[in-house]
Amino acid sequence: MNKYIMNRYILFYAVLLAVVISSCQKLDLQPKGILGEPELFGNEFGVKKYFTGLYNYLPIEDFNYYGNNGPSGGDAFRPTNYWEAGKNSQGNMSGEFFNTWQTPNNSGFGYWPYNRIREVNLFIQNFPNYKSKFPINTYNALLGEASFLRAFFYFGLAKRYGGVPIIKEVQDPLGAKDSLAVSRNTEYDTWKFIYSDLKFAMDNMPANSERGRANKFVAAALMSRAMLYAGSVAKYTQYLGFQSEAATKAGLAGIDPSKASEFFQYAVDAGKFVETGPYSLYTKDYPDKATNFANLFLDITSTENIFIKDFDQTVPNDTRLRHSYDALMSPQPDMSSFVGAESYPPFDFMELYDMTAYTNSDGTPVRFNTRSDIKKDMEPRMRGTMYFDGDVLRGKTFSIQKGIYRSYNGLAADAQGGSNAAPINSGGNRILGGRGWTTTINGTLLNITGAHGNFDDQGGENNGWGSAYVRKYINPNMATSDVREYRSGQHWIVFRLGEIYLNTAEALYELDKRTEAFDYIEKLRVRAGAKVARPAIDQAMTNIGTINKANYSYQLEKSLQFIRDERERELYGENQWWWDLRRWRTADQVLNQFRPRVLSCYYVANEGKYIYLDETNRLNRTWTASRSVYYEPIPGGEIGKNSKLLPNNPLY
Template sequence: MYKRILIILTILISFGCEDQLDKQADFISENVVFEDEALTEAYLAGLYNNMSFQIFGGFGNINIGMIAAAGAEHINFANWQTPNSTYRRQYTAETGPGPLDRWPYFNIRNINILIRDMPNSVTLNESFKKEKIAEARFLRAYEYFELARRFGGVPLITVPQNTDDPEEELFPARSNEKDIYDFIYNELELAIPDLSETPTGAEGRIDKSTALMLQSRAMLYAASIANFGEVKLNGIVGIPDGEAIAYYQKSYDASKAVIESNLFSLYNKSADKVQNFSSLFLDEGLGNPEIIFAERFEPFIKGHSLDWLANPDGLGLEWNSNFPVLYDFAELFDFTDGRTGKSINRGDLNANNTWDINDFFGNRDPRFIASIFYPETEWKGQKIYFHGSTQLENGTVSTNRNLLITKPGTGEQLPAAAAARNVRNTALLARKRLDPSNTATAELNSGQDFFVFRYAETLLNLAEAAYYLGRTDEALEAINMVRERAGMPLRNSITEDNIRQERQVELAFEEQRYWDLIRWRIATDVLGNVRTKGLVFRYNLATDTYRITLKNAEGNIRQFGEERYYLPFGQNRLADNPNLIQNPGY
């Protein structure tokens, strides 16, 4: 059957393809596309563009906070916002997977077309063809990884389907979860030899190290499923526990290959640990040695709304303060003097105690300061406040946001009560990746790249795999490299909890924690039957201290049953393919 591809008009023009447009309007047949380098690059660019390495969607990109909300790092400002409905909803066969869904078989079909047809090109040179097929194999492996960690085993389709195919091909059954992870690994093994060894990932183009990082991440995920999960539906979900060590080894080997390439290193351009970690996410392109692969953005051209959404209230922005950080998550960040983040007893957070804010927050892990707004954070040349009231020197309490008060002996002025949106939910806000130079007065005017893979994750992946392989010295060394860069005390020994905690604080708000809790099979404990907390700050002018108390950050208790380790298929999807089997518990 003669198939045709719709090529976006503007992309074709950018590659100088007016002649083809004149001949065939908006459609270019595949035998033309894969005989021309520019058209092939345009086709591949469309595949990249459809990947959704970072989740967006919703009003003003509000869904950019969805994975963090699902993983109880932060919530969103308002209950109507999709990230909040995502963590609250109870998944059922009737409602389906909801906003966490990803069913990218249309993109997989287009990838399959390239992989099938590119070898038949008679005009393109062999090295070009091999590289483009290798990039497509990576994209296909990535899509199947996203499917597997949501649903377990899924239909494995590697050739384009046609309407006249036999029913067993048009309606494929689910492969075993193990088979999907083995496919991912093998796809990348085929791709790696034909990908560039010269780093191009920071510029948004897949290279050898990018493929190795997907092996590192996906095989670590498979190892965890084997180690901590349970096989059900005859292997459609779950991986036999006897396979765990082999997958840990594959993850370890991939991480080791990235490390031993000596192409990357931890970002260390500033001696100030807070400034260094903040700058890491704003220093883009090949000049940042930590970036292995990034999704590229440019304001308005291909921009997002992170700064417009996330900056604190009080900066003259129409929309702001959308990502309130949960105190439960803040407690994971330890203190630089060696105290744990949970060393402050929650029972001591009462109206009878007062706290120096610099000790309570300012002496925590520099990654906390660089990642989270808290009371008196310096930002854009001013301090950000989160207190709901002030006890004045005469003993009266003011909640007047328009009243400026002066600290005795300093001359510093601050409001008697902070801006409303800063106070409302948790009195902490996400700061990581924000650009202080961006005025953010409109949607889509942020251009910070999203780092899909960075070198710190390489070290964390290696540490975790090495730990379960019995290589604890290597695990400790890798963890301490991350901690040393952060400005935290080095550890003398290593535990499973140490590795998990380090991962959560280093990769905070980078769409990792939710999936980690899933693969470790501890989401039922961390996210189940839990009512997360926010803070209430009351400032005392005379003593320059705060009374800090807890409040419920969420209207409902979070629930996470065992069945939620996999998402359900909705009734429509089951009806579309009668050979799909529903996941357990739905």
């Protein structure tokens, strides 16, 4: 690369860092205010400044990440109106949350971070010129950290596109045009490149690091996640019917199934390496396992945290180091001073957990003395993940109801999923209402919906769809007046030990090590307070998934489906669900006219009791993912600059 161009590039990048990143420390450099390569690469603090900019652009899907196409003026990782991430979240896009705005993103948003990869390569290429200025351990550690950063960017690419160009050296922008047009590597080679970068990082980085910065165990955690993804791609892509596609024939979209065990073993090895680190499942708030699970996501000192992304309520606005999660997950005005809740747990996901029976063996609805009785036999992990009637947040008590029945004589099925056409719901027997609406029955004034119920006169914003609100990541210690846009500062957990246990368990099971796999599942279920800590291994085959009763294109053992379900019980709302569906190659079946269901509570007036009914969402909204979702198209603008990126991915 031309030296003048290179130095100008570094100077521009340094100025950008100065604008984006604030620091309490002052560099005593000459000339002041200008950072060239010697100032950045020649001392540890300069390298830290350089890396900080790269960390800021890592593909971490956090509170501010848009699950759909990036908005105008920004991208999905760095959106402009990022308070709207609540309604555009990956949970909403993938049907994990019920909302009234988003549906699956079937074609991606053109993620192509080769400008950031170039910055990493620039460091890896030129840092050896400054080797004499560092102790050898520090020098190796910084090179390892650079490899981790590059692997993270490539992971963001590989899980979207499969095989992509592997660029290890800085390209000369003044060189021959053909030298800049690089072909895609195979998907196998792309995942192996990620493996080699992470292995180098694990071998050279220290065991400890400051918060928000990687170490060898963070690299191993990324290895665990990435290699599990690669193993799944190798095993299950064969069932998509893409064999005749040009990209598949070229090895760009798909991996030979014989390579699956190689990647699953890498995932197991990485997971076991993480276990040698200073991490343990969070149990600080035992014996209250519900509170314990909720606080796991709020305690920045948690022993389970491997790598977190810091946010801060005190930083200037528009730095994207604040977020709006509380304001968009809590009902207004009692618990939020902004627009109110935008996302709600569908019953399809709630019923994955241990729950109190709401239907008797004869098919009639169970009668409850209070709405809150639904929590009696509920799994503590579920209560730590969601708020229910009777729970308290910011000094207010949740009051969640959909309506009133004058009487309910019949089976739960007679309600026909909440249909207005059902005889039991007609003739004024079922009473629905809006916020604050009341009715009088036999001389008694009754609130129809409760303060946080399902309001029949309102849409998706600040409307209690179902019987639960999201609790995971909610900060209960904020004053309601502060619960507004850009006012939240709780950290995002990028990697935690619970996920690593799940990754290891799934990879072990895929390697036919079933008993050892359930050793990890048992640890999580004991912490969760589940009724059965260690389910019996069931090797019967099924192709029916749990959510939406999806009809998979392949069969798997029922115990493997249980492990997949355990991932969702543990990781609900952590932006893992969408990628799990994609790597399992089940998204187009699970999200095939998926109509989220809601669990609705009614007061039965003539009995003075409450019942819960399984209903279709009132708007009859559906989520549908196409078969093209497994590989996003190579961005058209990039193909326009480099035709060697063709053939494009399947179905594009």
